Amino acid sequence: MKRRVVMTGIGVVAPGGTGAKPFWDLLSSGRTATRRITSFDAGRFRSQVAAECDFDPAAEGLTPQQIRRMDRAAQLAVVSTRECLADSGVDLAALDPGRTGVVVGSAVGCTMGLEQEYVVVSNGGQHWNVDEAYAVGHLYNHFIPSSLATEVAWEVGAEGPVSTVSTGCTSGLDSVGHAVELIAEGSADVVVGGATDAPISPITLACFDAIKATTPRNDDPEHASRPFDGTRNGFVLGEGSAMFVFEEYEHARRRGARIYAEVAGYATRCNAYHMTGLRPDGVEMAEAIRAAMGQAEVNAEDVDYVNAHGSGTVQNDRHETAAFKRSLGEHAYRVPVSSIKSMIGHSLGAIGSLEIAACALAIRDDLVPPTANLHEPDPACDLDYVPLTARETPVDTVLTVGSGFGGFQSAMILRQVA
Known part of the structure; x- marks a missing residue:
């Protein structure tokens, strides 16, 4: 075990x-x-x-x-x-x-x-x-x-x-x-x-x-x-x-340590498709999300916040929107989603860890950080992307995802330890 x-x-x-x-x-x-x-x-x-x-x-x-x-x-x-x-x-x-x-x-x-x-x-x-x-x-x-x-x-x-x-x-x-x-x-x-x-x-x-x-x-x-x-x-x-x-x-x-979160599930996949291109259906990211949730033994409805890759390119934003719908089903329309890259940019390999830090702090404070600069939503991206202002809401289980050149798609589940 x-x-x-x-x-x-x-x-x-x-x-x-x-x-x-x-x-x-x-x-x-x-x-x-x-x-x-x-x-x-x-x-x-x-x-x-x-x-x-x-x-x-x-x-x-x-x-x-x-x-x-x-x-x-x-x-x-x-x-x-x-x-x-x-x-x-x-x-x-x-x-x-x-x-x-x-x-x-x-x-x-x-x-x-x-x-x-x-x-x-x-x-x-x-x-x-x-x-x-x-x-x-x-x-x-x-x-x-x-x-x-x-x-x-x-x-x-x-x-x-x-x-x-x-x-x-x-x-x-x-x-x-x-x-x-x-x-x-x-x-x-x-x-x-x-x-x-x-x-x-x-x-x-x-x-x-x-x-x-x-x-x-x-x-x-x-x-x-x-x-x-x-x-x-x-x-x-x-x-x-x-x-x-x-x-x-x-x-x-x-040792009586303060615990921010448990890392309950993690999975990664590759699309074996294109060095920089992404399929619009988000199949590989969706599969990584499902695998991470399976490892964590959580259902889609248990996810309280999704920290998106959200790089700010048309291809990526639509790709992961499709992946969330494919993996989370109807819950994708109810769960808050946001991208902190809107505020601190895309630091390539470092950003996934910075996003994990944001997820742990979101769990600590029951606060979802916003997607800055989101004034005119892309109609193809029709989920709840928490525009402009942080949102106070219970956050016990978080999904964070990443997408990388070469076709890499990774997902992780963090959750509060009771």
């Missing part, structure tokens, strides 16, 4: 503020953190807006050596890890390091460090034969995404299962799913799991410009992310990290 797994600590670095409290304050107030890009001159790009984190690594306690060694994505992960550990109250010294694990998800790894160093060693792209003498000594760490999990493992002192999960935009869901499975199967008692991404860089903007996936609404960045709205025209890039402490239920109960 699988062991129950609960969340006892949350750590967040997100657009709008560092820490779970400012993150939740932003979401529950319906404010947006999207703006014109400030970290570099984005004037030559089609899309020039993003949801940036106002993040100062030194102010957050990272040493000059850590700052030099770590890519921004690793810095975000370590800072959010420190918060989730403090929030959980877990005594690291009392843990068996061999029974303690780490799982970090990321879609694009150390993109910023790699790009910055390429600019240096190639003299701004002028030299085909680059001069490696100008590279930082830790450049190899930027090259391998596993360095993200390594940094977190060092922070935690974990000597059990440690891994990196990279499944595109579902990485933040899939990393948590893997972390939970390690505990459920008995491979670990405590796992620090979550995701991080810092993709706001010229190379990322160029990639999404090429396929016209991001919004060109540069004159109105605060209202540029418009999931499920008929006037939407692409997603807004974001960045951030959310990390959690997961424990076996009895382990958490024995």
